[in-house]
Structure formats: structure tokens, C-alpha cells
Amino acid sequence: MSGPASQTKPKQVSILQALNQALSDAMEDDPKVLVLGEDVADPECGGVTGVTSGLSTKFGEHRCRSTPISEQAIMGAAIGASLVGYKPVAEIMLMNFTTVAMDMIFNHAAKLRYMSGGQTHVPIVIRTMTGAGFSTAGQHSDFLEAWFAHAAGLKVVAPATAADAYGLMRSAIDDPDPVLVIENMPIYWTPMEPPQRGHRVPIGKARIAAEGNDLTIVTYSGMVHKCLAAMPQMAAAGVSAEIVDLRTISPWDQETVFASVGKTKRCMVVHEAVRPFGAGAEIAAVVSEQFFGSLRAPVGRVAAPFTPVPFAQALESAFVPSPEKIAQAAINLVKAKN
Amino acid sequence: MPNSNLPDGPTQVEIFRRMALLKANDERSRKVIASGRLVMPYYSYRGQEVIPAATMVNLTDDDYLCTIYRGIHDMLAKGLPLKDLWAETAGRVRGTCKGKGGPMHLTYPKKGVMVTTGVVGSSMPIANGLAWASQLSKDGRVAVATFGDGASNIGAFHESLNLASVWKLPVIFLCQNNRYGEHTRYAKATSAKRIADRAVAYGMVGVHVDGNDPIEMYRAARDAVERARAGEGPTLIEAMTFRFHGHVLGDADKYMDPAEKAAAIAADPYPRFRNRLIDGGIATEEQLAKMEQDIEAQIDEAVAFALDTPPPGLEELTTDVYGDAA
Numbered sequence: 001m002s003g004p005a006s007q008t009k010p011k012q013v014s015i016l017q018a019l020n021q022a023l024s025d026a027m028e029d030d031p032k033v034l035v036l037g038e039d040v041a042d043p044e045c046g047g048v049t050g051v052t053s054g055l056s057t058k059f060g061e062h063r064c065r066s067t068p069i070s071e072q073a074i075m076g077a078a079i080g081a082s083l084v085g086y087k088p089v090a091e092i093m094l095m096n097f098t099t100v101a102m103d104m105i106f107n108h109a110a111k112l113r114y115m116s117g118g119q120t121h122v123p124i125v126i127r128t129m130t131g132a133g134f135s136t137a138g139q140h141s142d143f144l145e146a147w148f149a150h151a152a153g154l155k156v157v158a159p160a161t162a163a164d165a166y167g168l169m170r171s172a173i174d175d176p177d178p179v180l181v182i183e184n185m186p187i188y189w190t191p192m193e194p195p196q197r198g199h200r201v202p203i204g205k206a207r208i209a210a211e212g213n214d215l216t217i218v219t220y221s222g223m224v225h226k227c228l229a230a231m232p233q234m235a236a237a238g239v240s241a242e243i244v245d246l247r248t249i250s251p252w253d254q255e256t257v258f259a260s261v262g263k264t265k266r267c268m269v270v271h272e273a274v275r276p277f278g279a280g281a282e283i284a285a286v287v288s289e290q291f292f293g294s295l296r297a298p299v300g301r302v303a304a305p306f307t308p309v310p311f312a313q314a315l316e317s318a319f320v321p322s323p324e325k326i327a328q329a330a331i332n333l334v335k336a337k338n
Numbered sequence: 339m340p341n342s343n344l345p346d347g348p349t350q351v352e353i354f355r356r357m358a359l360l361k362a363n364d365e366r367s368r369k370v371i372a373s374g375r376l377v378m379p380y381y382s383y384r385g386q387e388v389i390p391a392a393t394m395v396n397l398t399d400d401d402y403l404c405t406i407y408r409g410i411h412d413m414l415a416k417g418l419p420l421k422d423l424w425a426e427t428a429g430r431v432r433g434t435c436k437g438k439g440g441p442m443h444l445t446y447p448k449k450g451v452m453v454t455t456g457v458v459g460s461s462m463p464i465a466n467g468l469a470w471a472s473q474l475s476k477d478g479r480v481a482v483a484t485f486g487d488g489a490s491n492i493g494a495f496h497e498s499l500n501l502a503s504v505w506k507l508p509v510i511f512l513c514q515n516n517r518y519g520e521h522t523r524y525a526k527a528t529s530a531k532r533i534a535d536r537a538v539a540y541g542m543v544g545v546h547v548d549g550n551d552p553i554e555m556y557r558a559a560r561d562a563v564e565r566a567r568a569g570e571g572p573t574l575i576e577a578m579t580f581r582f583h584g585h586v587l588g589d590a591d592k593y594m595d596p597a598e599k600a601a602a603i604a605a606d607p608y609p610r611f612r613n614r615l616i617d618g619g620i621a622t623e624e625q626l627a628k629m630e631q632d633i634e635a636q637i638d639e640a641v642a643f644a645l646d647t648p649p650p651g652l653e654e655l656t657t658d659v660y661g662d663a664a
Contacts, residue, residue, distance in 0.1 A: 067501065068504065073494075073497035075463065081468070084471045116434075120445060
């Protein structure tokens with residue numbers, strides 16, 4: 001966690017506050033924007049972590065509506081309302097609970113535009129939080145982004161900063177198609193640079209979180225901060241890493257990644273999801289196709305082992321890629337025989 | 339017709355016209371598929387025509403329908419044009435969905451046909467969302483979700499009824515109980531004596547009707563539509579019926595008692611209602627025969643249109659996956 005904000009800088013905000021601001025601004029700007037989900041209205045505490053706090057008081061419980069614990073019904077209500085002009089933001093509290101609503105998300109939200117030949121479309125946002133680090137174990141912490149990135153018709157974003165959380169949420173609400181917004185719990189409360197009102201971060205556009213020359217690290221969500229924390233250790237070993245924060249997982253920004261790998265000739269993907277068949281596999285394959293012959297090392301991957309998320313803190317912290325592991329993998333990759 | 343328990347003459351004739359359209363269309367579909375001219379998965383609705391015919395006459399084009407893979411009767415009764423229907427089921431570019439949805443995913447918002455799902459039970463959660471939109475817009479539109487008896491055992495049914503009840507949504511859950519879920523008999527799969535009884539658990543009006551009786555079906559649907567439009571919340575209607583041709587075309591019906599099927603076919607609601615209209619002096623034999631001929635001619639035209647129009651170009655393979663970002 002950062003130290004106290006300097007007095008000369010604008011007041012820092014957390015991702016949680018930025019999301020709340022994005023939802024509030026979007027609801028203010030467009031009366032068709034709705035929020036629904038378990039406990040989202042103020043009588044139910046404005047969401048379990050307070051992301052939707054104040055919205056029902058400001059805009060009414062008809063626009064920010066608490067639902068039963070019924071994920072299929074939540075997604076169905078969002079889809080149906082979106083077919084006729086509303087822009088619902090549906091909260092599925094935890095990413096593991098999206099599995100309960102997969103039929104609605106995968107068979108319906110993702111496909112109705114295509115199956116209807118473009119007569120209907122589903123402009124919804126699905127908000128969901130996840131991430132290991134709170135000892136919530138096997139059914140409350142998984143990163144399942146690859147499941148959704150594998151579905152034609154869905155878009156998937158995973159912000160790492162408060163400004164991106166705001167800007168991607170606004171873009172997701174504007175978007176004519178279903179967008180899944182992955183919110184990483186361990187970085188929810190960290191004070192960061194504040195977003196500007198109305199600012200949009202385009203979906204599908206990455207950012208360079210740190211510049212470097214020896215290696216491109218492609219990452220997203222909370223892992224961006226783990227990679228940044230690995231910088232000193234890499235630098236001490238003489239490794240200069242460029243960190244690309246994808247921000248959007250599907251469609252991912254190949255242009256920015258290619259420009260970086262074209263410069264560094266080395267690439268490593270870092271994510272918290274388990275390694276086999278993860279987003280890293282796709283990114284590694286595409287980078288290898290593009291740079292076959294000019295890469296100085298095979299594309300590396302740092303990810304969680306192929307296990308459920310464990311409970312015991314000793315195991316949980318071994319499950320999540322650490323700055324030390326990331327740095328060591330980066331150093332090994334760069335120092336490997338060319 | 340305030341306080342009238344009978345639909346007026348013209349409404350009864352209109353219910354019959356829709357039944358005739360559905361019946362003739364099903365018969366033609368099976369014929370065309372059997373001839374090899376069209377290839378598609380086909381779920382016959384022969385025997386179930388009364389339910390949508392007598393329900394949809396209570397709705398307007400602005401009201402919403404979410405139906406299922408055995409749902410062509412529902413959407414035709416809702417007004418989906420024959421040509422668009424046939425071109426879609428033929429996989430042609432002039433079909434409702436440019437040939438990309440097919441018979442299980444027909445969509446036609448102009449007549450309120452919003453979603454056709456191939457997943458059992460999935461019409462209901464989405465109908466709730468459409469009803470929620472009506473409630474927010476205060477436009478008086480009603481959403482109807484149709485589904486079979488098998489769908490009353492899936493989670494989506496229970497989640498949807500509960501939400502519709504607590505939100506008092508203008509939605510009608512229209513269960514077409516044809517007594518089999520795929521190949522499994524009702525009693526072997528369903529704990530409730532009647533599906534309508536399940537409404538009690540959700541604080542909702544539940545109605546059990548003879549879905550093969552056009553007058554009874556009409557009344558149940560009319561009451562549910564009035565309830566929804568008045569802001570009095572959802573209704574579960576269980577309409578009893580029977581499918582004459584099994585689950586999917588080509589089904590050998592081995593799981594069915596032949597006597598049960600024979601009895602259902604002998605009680606075919608179509609000739610019964612036809613005779614009732616003539617005997618009651620509501621329509622003449624000539625009038626109904628002419629109606630049936632006209633329908634056959636419209637179907638001839640629709641089939642020819644479908645077969646004569648081209649399939650979608652290959653550029654359609656990758657369009658409509660995403661729209662353009664705003």
C-alpha cells in the first residue's frame with residue numbers, strides 16, 4: 001500500500017471509489033443506465049464492498065436494484081432489458097459465481113447479436129471481483145478470464161489502476177456488446193492517481209506501465225503491480241523490463257505488444273490464473289507466430305500452478321506469482337543462452 | 339367485451355386462423371424436410387397449436403415473446419412472417435437472422451419475437467428483463483416466456499419466478515405441458531402433481547388449463563395479460579397439451595405408450611374447434627375452407643421464396659459477432 005498522499009497532488013482515490021464514480025457519472029449522463037445485483041442498493045449496504053454505494057439513494061431503487069441471490073435471473077434481467085434499449089450493469093459478486101450464470105452469459109449475452117443476424121444486441125456490463133490474497137480459498141478467488149476471452153461476442157477488461165477502472169467502466173457501459181469487467185480485490189483499496197470525470201479508456205488499448213529494453217512483460221490486473229514490484233530485483237541483475245499493462249484481455253492490443261517485443265525481442269506473460277490454457281498461452285502463441293526467428297528466447301509464462309486456490313496462507317501466497325518469482329523468471333529468460 | 343367469458347365471434351375465428359396457419363406450416367415443414375429439400379433440426383409442434391393461437395390474440399406487436407426450440411408455432415402466432423421464417427430455416431440470407439440463427443434461434447423484434455433459445459428454461463430469465471424494461475418505461479408491454487414441462491425442473495425457472503414475483507413484473511410464464519421432457523414422462527421427472535402448483539411457492543397466480551381448448555386457453559391468457567398490464571404482477575399458466583410427433587423429427591416414439599398417443603391424436607383439437615365454429619354458427623364451412631386454402635397458398639409462396647433465395651455470403655461468417663464501438 002502507498003504512503004499518505006502528498007498535499008500538492010490531487011486527492012488519491014482507490015479503484016473501488018473510481019468504479020463508484022464511473023457508475024454514478026454514467027447513471028447521471030444516461031437515464032438508461034441501470035445497476036442490478038445482490039445487495040447493490042443502499043438499504044443492502046450498497047454492495048458487499050460498497051462499489052455501488054449511494055447509487056440507489058441518488059437515482060432511485062428502480063435504477064439501482066438489489067436482487068435475490070439468483071445469478072441466472074440477474075443475468076437474464078440484464079440481457080432482456082438491454083435488448084430494448086437499457087444499459088444494465090449487472091454485478092455478479094464474485095467471479096466464481098459467474099459459473100452459475102454461464103448459460104445466460106455464454107449462450108445468450110455473447111451470441112444473441114450473431115444468432116439474430118444483428119437484429120438485437122446485448123449492451124450489458126458484467127462486473128465481477130476476484131483474486132487470491134484474502135484466504136477465501138477455492139470458490140471465491142479464481143481468475144477465469146480465459147473462459148470468457150474464449151467466447152466470441154464477449155469483451156473482457158481487467159483494470160490495474162483507478163484511472164483505468166473509471167475509464168474502462170465508462171467505455172464498457174458505452175459499448176454496444178457485453179463487456180466483463182474483472183475487479184481485483186487485493187488492489188481495490190490502494191490509493192492511486194484519480195481519474196478525470198468523463199474520461200474513457202478505449203477497450204482493446206494497452207498501456208506501457210514501465211519502459212525497458214531487454215524484455216517485454218505482458219500482464220494485467222493486480223499482476224501489473226507485482227511486475228512493477230519486481231523491477232528493482234530485475235534492475236539489480238541488469239535486466240531492463242518493459243511492462244505492458246494490457247487493460248483489455250479480449251480483444252487484446254497486439255499492436256502495442258508487437259511494438260514492444262519488436263524492440264526487446266523477448267516476451268514473458270504474467271497472470272494470476274492457472275497456467276495451462278490460460279490467456280498467456282494465446283498471447284505466447286501469437287507472439288511466437290509473429291516473431292518466430294527473431295525472438296532471442298522462447299516466450300515465457302509466469303502463472304499460478306494448475307491447482308484450485310488453496311486456503312492456508314502459506315499455500316495461497318505460493319499459489320500467486322510473487323515479485324520474486326516474476327523477477328527470477330525474467331532474469332532467467334534474459335540470461336538464457338541466445 | 340367487458341365481463342364476457344367468451345371471446346367474440348371474430349376473435350374465435352382469428353384463433354382458428356392462427357391454428358390453421360400453425361398446423362399447415364408444421365405439416366409442410368415435415369414434408370419438405372422429408373423430401374430432402376431442406377436440412378434442419380425440427381421439433382414438431384403439431385397438437386400444441388391452440389396454446390399460442392389463443393394466447394397471442396391477446397397481445398399486440400409491441401408485446402414481447404421469448405420462446406424455445408419447439409417454438410415456431412409461438413412465433414407464427416405472434417406474427418412472424420412466413421417468408422422470413424422459411425428463408426431462415428432454410429439458412430438463406432433473406433431469413434430473419436440472415437441464415438445465422440436457424441430454426442432454434444429465430445428472432446424478429448418487429449413483431450416482438452425477441453429471443454428463441456435452444457437451451458431448456460432459458461426463455462424465462464430474459465423475459466423478466468424485457469418485463470423489467472416495460473415496468474421502467476411504463477409502456478404497458480407484456481413479456482411472455484414459453485417453455486415446456488421439462489423446463490419447470492431447471493434452476494432458471496425457479497430463479498425467474500421468484501424474481502418476477504418480488505419485482506412484480508408484467509410477465510407471463512406459459513408452460514406448454516406436452517407430458518414429456520425429451521423422452522421422459524412427466525411423472526418420472528417432476529415432483530409436483532401440477533406445474534401450476536409451483537406458483538404458490540412464489541406467491542404468484544398459477545393457472546392450470548386445458549391447452550387444447552381454445553376458449554379456456556383464451557380466457558387464461560386474457561386474464562394473465564390484464565393482470566400484467568394492470569401492474570399486478572406475473573402469472574404462471576400451465577397449459578395441458580400433447581405433441582403428436584415426438585421430441586425431434588425422426589423420433590421413433592419408443593418411450594411413448596402407443597395408446598396414449600393414439601388417444602391424443604384422436605382428440606386433435608384442430609378438427610374439434612373447426613366443427614365447433616361451424617356448429618355454433620360462428621363460421622361457415624366455406625369460410626374456413628377458403629381460409630385453409632389461402633394459408634396453403636401463402637406457405638407455397640414462402641417455401642418457394644426460401645428455396646429461391648441465396649445462402650448468406652461468406653462475409654456473413656464473421657459479421658455480427660461484435661458491433662462497432664460507440
